[in-house]
Structures are given as C-alpha cells and as structure tokens.
Amino acid sequence: MDEFSFIRSIQPKFYRQASVMKGISDDAAVIRPLDGDFVTAVDTMVEGVHFTRETMDPEHIGWRVLAANLSDLAAMGSTPRFYMVSITIPKRWSEQELQVVYQGMKRLADLYDVDLIGGDTVSGQELSLTVTVIGSVSKDKARYRSHAQAGDLLFVTGTLGDSRGGLEYLLTGSTASSDGLDYLIQRHRTPEPRITFASSLASLNRMALNDVSDGIASEANEIAAASRMDLIIDPEVVPYSKALERCYPGHYQAWMFSGGEDFELLGTVPEKDWAVVEKTAESVGVRVTRIGYVEHMRSDSPSVWLAKDGGRERLDASGYTHLKEEGE
Ligand SMILES: Nc1ncnc2c1ncn2[C@@H]1O[C@H](COP(=O)(O)OP(=O)(O)O)[C@@H](O)[C@H]1O
Ligand SMILES: Cc1ncc(C[n+]2csc(CCOP(=O)(O)OP(=O)(O)O)c2C)c(N)n1
Ligand SMILES: [Mg+2]
Ligand SMILES: [Mg+2]
Ligand SMILES: [Mg+2]
Structure with missing residues (x-):
C-alpha cells in the first residue's frame, strides 16, 4: 500500500450533500455556504488511549471516532454535513484493516448523509484518527x-x-x-x-x-x-x-x-x-x-x-x- 493508492481506495464515489463543490482530489475541499450558522468540532482517537486491539475491531474504531464527533454536533443542536479524517498509520496495521476502519465511519455517515470531503495520511507509531466534522444549524439556534x-x-x-x-x-x-x-x-x-x-x-x-x-x-x-x-x-x-x-x-x-x-x-x-x-x-x-x-x-x-x-x-x-x- 502507498499513500496515494490508499487515498484513492477511500475516496467516495459520490457526495450526498449538493453543497460539496470539490471533495477529495485537490489541495483542499470547497463547500458552498449553507443557510444558517456553521458548527464544527474535532476529536481524536489514539490506540492505547481510546482503544486497543482487544477492546475494538477496526470497524468499531471507525464508527466510534465519527460517533464522538457527531455527538458533539448533536450537543450543539446541529445537523452534520461533512467530515474530514487525519490518520496516522503504524506499519503493523494492514491496508485491509484500515479499509474496514473507513467502512465503520461510512456506515455511520450514511445514516445521516454525511460526506467525507478530505483528510490527511501519514505513517507513525500508534494508530491515531482525528476527525473534523462540519454541521449547520439555523441562525442563532445553536444549543450552548x-x-x-x-x-x-x-x-x-x-x-x-x-x-x-x-x-x-x-x-x-x-x-x-x-x-x-x-x-x-x-x-x-x-x-x-x-x-x-x-x-x-x-x-x-x-x-x-x-x-x-x-x-x-x-x-x-x-x-x-x-x-x-x-x-x-x-x-x-x-x-x-x-x-x-x-x-x-x-x-x-x-x-x-x-x-x-x-x-x-x-x-x-x-x-x-x-x-x-x-x-x-x-x-x-x-x-x-x-x-x-x-x-x-x-x-x-x-x-x-x-x-x-x-x-x-x-x-x-x-x-x-x-x-x-x-x-x-
Ligand atoms: N488542543 C486544543 N486546541 C484548541 N482548542 C481545543 C483544544 N482542545 C480542546 N479545545 C477546545 O476546548 C473546548 C472543550 O473541549 P473538550 O473538553 O474536548 O470538549 P468535548 O468534551 O465536547 O469534546 C472545545 O471548544 C474544544 O474545541
Ligand atoms: C483502552 C481504553 N482505556 C480507557 C478508555 C477510557 N477512556 C478513554 S478516553 C475517555 C474519555 C473520552 O475521550 P475524550 O478524548 O476525553 O473525548 P472528548 O471529551 O474530547 O469528547 C475514556 C473514558 C478507553 N476507551 N479505552
Ligand atoms: Mg474529554
Ligand atoms: Mg473533545
Ligand atoms: Mg462534547
């Protein structure tokens, strides 16, 4: 597996949100502003801190990291729209396992029509996933x-x-x-x-x-x-x-x-x-x-x-x- 074939393999075939002008494939994503206020949050999950190979299978890791982020958007009363994933990958994790991590995220994202619009891939010592989510809420209606x-x-x-x-x-x-x-x-x-x-x-x-x-x-x-x-x-x-x-x-x-x-x-x-x-x-x-x-x-x-x-x-x-x- 190299970085670029990995990115190609997790690239969505289509986007559900009409406001995605450019998703994965360029230097950055482009989204058209929606009505109301944007709400954004980021949460990280690190091997050894939030999960181990014993506590979670790859699919659960993906689901859980996106769930933690969507939960923060729920706590603001907002509707999730997009997410971005920054992943640090140790050699001991196989491409197949990482595909399943992404399937775990996708399975949850599909329930709420949330699109993966970008991210970053690097190698490192522990598996770490940092997910950024973007949602929207009617003007001045966020729950503080x-x-x-x-x-x-x-x-x-x-x-x-x-x-x-x-x-x-x-x-x-x-x-x-x-x-x-x-x-x-x-x-x-x-x-x-x-x-x-x-x-x-x-x-x-x-x-x-x-x-x-x-x-x-x-x-x-x-x-x-x-x-x-x-x-x-x-x-x-x-x-x-x-x-x-x-x-x-x-x-x-x-x-x-x-x-x-x-x-x-x-x-x-x-x-x-x-x-x-x-x-x-x-x-x-x-x-x-x-x-x-x-x-x-x-x-x-x-x-x-x-x-x-x-x-x-x-x-x-x-x-x-x-x-x-x-x-x-
Ligand atoms: N390293 C950081 N840099 C900037 N802001 C941060 C950092 N860590 C946490 N925050 C901000 O601090 C606030 C509380 O974060 P946190 O306790 O993680 O909230 P939650 O439990 O809802 O995830 C949030 O506004 C979050 O964006
Ligand atoms: C292997 C393992 N040990 C311990 C825990 C317990 N644990 C890890 S992080 C955490 C708190 C929630 O995570 P945090 O990163 O603080 O989330 P946030 O408050 O930013 O949403 C708990 C209870 C765990 N999930 N897995
Ligand atoms: Mg915390
Ligand atoms: Mg947090
Ligand atoms: Mg929170």
Missing part, C-alpha cells in the same frame, strides 16, 4: 452549555455507565453475569449519537446541551460553570440499564456518574417545554429522563449537587481527564 437558567429542569437521554461496563469486560474479562454483556459491549463499541433527537427539538426557544464523553459528573459541572448556575441531581432517578446492574453490581452507581463514553445528551429546558421533549424522545425512539433542576448559585462558584437524605452533597467533576498526573 451556557443556556441553563434557574427553574429549568435537567434531563439526560438513554442510560449511563454502559460503555464503561463494556470496556471493563473487554479489558479484564471479569463480570458478575453474562446476561446483558453483549449490550454493554455494543454500547462501548458503537455508541449512537443523539443527532435526530437534538435536531428534532429545533422548535424550542432555549435549551442547554452537552454530550456525555467523560461522565455526567464532568458534563453537569461544565453546564453549571458555563451558565453560572447550580444544578441539583436526584441520584435515585439517574437512568442505568438492567444489564449494567447485573454485570457490575458493585460499580454501576459510580460508573453512571463518571464512566464516560456513553455519548448521551445532558440538557436543561424550561419546565413548560418538558412535554415536547418527552414526546419528541418517544417519536425518535430515545429514552429521556428528568434527573434534576437548575437553581441560582448558592455560593460564588457554580456547583452540582446530589440531593441526599433531605440535604445535598457536592458532585465534583470526576470523569476521564487527559494529561492528569497520578494522585492529582
């Missing part, structure tokens, strides 16, 4: 972490901690039950970004959204900080799957908050809009759970609180953090 207001309710899609459960099994092989394991593994390998759910709520005036990559303990604190509000969570109603409880009875409660990589959405909406959120979730087949509410700050720093025994306990950001030293 700073949009939470006192009195809003806090919700989350899906169930939390499943991906961490799947990862645990793939890394250690230990579990209390085999019932539901396949589900947890699938949640880790092929998470489903909540794009349709978020874009179907475009009619709502105001909503804060953040996607769950590090764990809600982390993302809830990000919403609190950006909005300068306190968030109060009822830990009794935070949703988890039966599969996770069965397989990891000693861990599921911690993993719901700090497991990460579920790519669900955590959000706030005014109380009056909750019925629309519930109805929309039902119509797109996504579970949604009300888990708390937003309040004015109790002190001069925004905080997240767990309601406990009539009182409250601070929930610090505790999810996955890169560049952290031992014991920090």
